[in-house]
Amino acid sequence: MGIFSKTCEYAVRAVFFIAQQTADGSRVGIKEIAVNIDSPEHFLAKILQDLSKRGIIQSVKGPNGGFYLDAQNLSRPLSDVIEAVDGGGIFRDCGLGLKECSSKNPCPLHHDFLDVRNRLQNMLESITIGQFNEDLNLGIVVLKK
Amino acid sequence: MGIFSKTCEYAVRAVFFIAQQTADGSRVGIKEIAVNIDSPEHFLAKILQDLSKRGIIQSVKGPNGGFYLDAQNLSRPLSDVIEAVDGGGIFRDCGLGLKECSSKNPCPLHHDFLDVRNRLQNMLESITIGQFNEDLNLGIVVLKK
DNA sequence: ATAATAAAAGACATTTTTATCTTTTATTAT
DNA sequence: ATAATAAAAGATAAAAATGTCTTTTATTAT
Ligand code: FES
Ligand code: FES
DSSP states (O other), rough: SSSSOHHHHHHHHHHHHHHTTTTTTTBHHHHHHHHTTOHHHHHHHHHHHHHTTTTEEEEETTTTTTEOOOOOHHEEEEEEEEHHOOTTHHHOOOOOOOOOOOOSSOTTHHHHHHHHHHHHHHHHSSSBBTTTTEEEEEEESSOOO | OOOOOOHHHHHHHHHHEEEEETSSSBBBBBBHHHHHHTOOOOHHHHHHHHHHHHHEEEEETTTOOEEEEHHHHHSBBBBHHHHHHHHHHHHSOOOOSSSSSOOSSSOTTTHHHHHHHHHHHHHHSSSSSSTTTTHHHHHHHOSSO
């Protein structure tokens, strides 16, 4: 596994895809999302249900329904998605799994790890969910290979 | 879970502990290691067996036996432990789980993620297994809380 | 040689993550 | 009102990670 869980990877890819697809005010269905980000449909459905409950994405049932993002969703940092799915542990926990991470009684990696962890956090906090819509349109970046 | 798997966290803590304890040429047993790094004894045993097979740590059976590190082990980078346990994926895989990570058809996070990932790798490659022995002796850093 | 020691190995159990399938509920269009 | 649509929810299952216990093998000291 990578830095993030599979669940989290699917969540981020899906959110980017929904952002791009619904910038015009439309909605996009779970089936289309799953196909385009290469994820298991029903598993992704659960993830999106949760993100919807938490207000990170929007959804409407019925014909012409589907998932979409409002302006406020688009402007939120990507870190919101990670926190919602994996919890904020990745931004706070000790790299060696000690019960707490602090500069009092630090683990051997604390100093260096803090730097990497903070950079990861800063990166994810400064990226917004909507900021890749253009690049996705142009095919400069992709969500599937 | 954090950046690394539980397995990997135990492995790194254990390796640091063995390094410190056996700097004088002695050996340390699985029981003592497990207690001092706060890990499940038999689970850790499996991990250390594997590290031993891979030559990252040394072991001898029987009375006065146990685990230890030779000079060459002590000078190896910590990244060796991570690669042995979790595989090198953490240093190479796409942050969003795409099948491959490359600047051709990158995912949206590629550019920023590459930076963080490389810093993590550089950090783990420049830290040696033996380099915290002194700090551990002095209690400046700890492996258990 | 024998007994004691400690890692290696094997078998098994639990928990968490990841995945699939079915039924229900809300919404829309007719 | 009715039928069609699509997400929400529920039930199960497979796979992987994590954890426990027992038996075997190698080594050492006597
Ligand atoms: S104590 Fe381990 S990273 Fe801070
Ligand atoms: S393609 Fe995603 S991190 Fe490189």
